[in-house]
Amino acid sequence: MEIFEFISYKDILDILGVSAIVYAVLYFLRITRGIQILKGLLLITVVWVVALLLDLKAVSTIFEKFWTVGLFSLVVIFQPEIRKTLSRLGQATKLSTSSSVEERMVERIVRACSFMSERQIGALIVIERNQDLEPILEGCIRLDAIVSVELLITLFDPLAPLHDGAVVIKGDRIAYASCVLPLSKSPDIPKKYGTRHRAGLGISEESDAVAVIVSEETGEISVAVGGKLHRNLDPENLKLLLLKELGVSKALSNYLPSIDRLHPPKAKGD
Known part of the structure; x- marks a missing residue:
């Protein structure tokens, strides 16, 4: 197929890397409180898009500020889960006893x-x-x-x-x-x-x-x-x-x- 002529092994690795990241994020959300929070963020995003389409400047400005503060808030909310995930990723492999x-x-x-x-x-x-x-x-x-x-x-x-x-x-x-x-x-x-x-x-x-x-x-x-x-x-x-x-x-x-x-x-x- 002609499409494979334009895809290199780097592109395949890139796609696999993105897929792995998306899977990891979705898995993290599934095992934590993230699904409920994700639903709330999607609702806020829809309201923001509607505000942009209707050119509601005051509402749009509020939502723009919200995203800046929201990123820091998510880190605080998910602090226990993030610590747990990072500790498991960074765990050292030890020599087991007999x-x-x-x-x-x-x-x-x-x-x-x-x-x-x-x-x-x-x-x-x-x-x-x-x-x-x-x-x-x-x-x-x-x-x-x-x-x-x-x-x-x-x-x-x-x-x-x-x-x-x-x-x-x-x-x-x-x-x-x-x-x-x-x-x-x-x-x-x-x-x-x-x-x-x-x-x-x-x-x-x-x-x-x-x-x-x-x-x-x-x-x-x-x-x-x-x-x-x-x-x-x-x-x-x-x-x-x-x-x-x-x-x-x-x-x-x-x-x-x-x-x-x-x-x-x-x-x-x-």
């Missing part, structure tokens, strides 16, 4: 959570994956300690000075304790869940981290990942889910007959 080390770490986390669940000791354990969590953590106490059952239980003991907050694990080390996490603003969280569950969901929404939550009121074990909450996990299901999310495929293969148990039934009344 499967055997991760399996031992998971085993220790499960044992500690099982102990605390039986005694209704509240806990929030965040496991960092690819995305660096430091930019979104606040008030942390640096530890750099080996992950052990005894230390995890001690950190969340109600009488311990560091129990109020999250423990963050980097690789096979407990990096921080008593961390303040961003809270989820999702309206879908059941009212029976408090700050600890909102913080676990919040960090899973802001990053690719996995958050293990033990309820102080009921002893229920939950895992927040990707903005979703897996509830009512027994120790075996907790181990399966953590192995799956951390990509410990070799260890996970030993539990394939029970893989369907990764989706436990909902609690009564939920």
